[in-house]
Amino acid sequence: MMNSDLSTFELALLRTERDIADEDDEVARLEAEMVRMQSEIAQSGQRRAGFVALRNELKKRLGHDVPEDAGRASNQDDDVSDSQVSRNAFKGMAPDHAARKHLLEIGHGMSHTALVKALLRGNVKTGSKNSTDTMRTALHRHKEWFVWKKEKGQRGIWELVEWQTGEDRLGAEDTTASRMSGLPHGSSTLSLVSQSNVAVPK
Numbered sequence: 001m002m003n004s005d006l007s008t009f010e011l012a013l014l015r016t017e018r019d020i021a022d023e024d025d026e027v028a029r030l031e032a033e034m035v036r037m038q039s040e041i042a043q044s045g046q047r048r049a050g051f052v053a054l055r056n057e058l059k060k061r062l063g064h065d066v067p068e069d070a071g072r073a074s075n076q077d078d079d080v081s082d083s084q085v086s087r088n089a090f091k092g093m094a095p096d097h098a099a100r101k102h103l104l105e106i107g108h109g110m111s112h113t114a115l116v117k118a119l120l121r122g123n124v125k126t127g128s129k130n131s132t133d134t135m136r137t138a139l140h141r142h143k144e145w146f147v148w149k150k151e152k153g154q155r156g157i158w159e160l161v162e163w164q165t166g167e168d169r170l171g172a173e174d175t176t177a178s179r180m181s182g183l184p185h186g187s188s189t190l191s192l193v194s195q196s197n198v199a200v201p202k
Contacts, residue, residue, distance in 0.1 A: 031086045034086070035085075035086065035089075035105060039105050039106055039107055043106075043107035043108070045108070046107060046108035049108075085102070085118045085121045085122045086122070087121070087122070087123060088122065088123045089102075089121075089122035089123070090102070090119060090122035090123055090124045091122070091123040093124060094124075094138070095119060095124050095126060095134065095135045095138040095139070096138045096139060096141065096142050096145070096146075098119050098122060098124045099115060099119060099135070099138075099139055099146070099158070100142075100145050100146070100160065102115070102118055102119065102122070103115075103158065103159070103160050104160070108159075109149065109157035109158055109159040109163075110157055110158055111155045111156065111157055111158075112132070112135075112136060112156065112158060113132070115135070115158055116131060116132050116135050119135065139158060143161075144161060145160060145161060146158055146159070146160065146161070147159045147160070147161055147163075147164060
């Protein structure tokens with residue numbers, strides 16, 4: 001009788017462990033799906049921000065009123081983007097590799113504060129008491145990956161080199177080439193509307 005009970009318990013334990021593993025797989029699948037959907041939302045928001053910026057510029061050219069906070073609207077999602085990162089998303093990754101992975105996933109630039117919060121939430125370890133400065137240094141070391149951009153009146157943001165177009169791209173490539181050759185480089189010029197294909201005449 002006792003052996004029968006033990007066998008029943010063992011079978012129940014095996015089934016329970018299998019159920020736990022299945023639920024772990026389901027959680028992982030849902031987290032991956034959430035990241036994918038958040039990435040699509042972020043990309044859509046970035047495209048919309050480009051159109052909004054174009055509209056505001058056209059309004060200025062036509063002499064129409066433009067809200068004072070219109071230029072800051074495109075950066076509002078930075079403050080909440082860290083909540084989109086699953087725990088241990090960057091476990092075991094260096095800050096620079098984790099930052100590149102995260103920017104690729106969300107598809108748009110981020111302020112340094114928001115990026116640091118996202119990386120820390122994803123379990124990036126810096127081994128330093130000042131994570132903000134350590135990560136800033138790590139990103140600045142990779143001019144071939146990251147571009148720091150700041151427009152007047154707005155927060156600076158980190159972007160990826162491959163996102164740059166036109167003069168922005170040339171400036172980023174010049175920075176990378178200069179870094180490799182040891183020669184000084186010039187500053188890149190920020191484009192007016194980075195996400196729109198419509199040119200505004202000057």
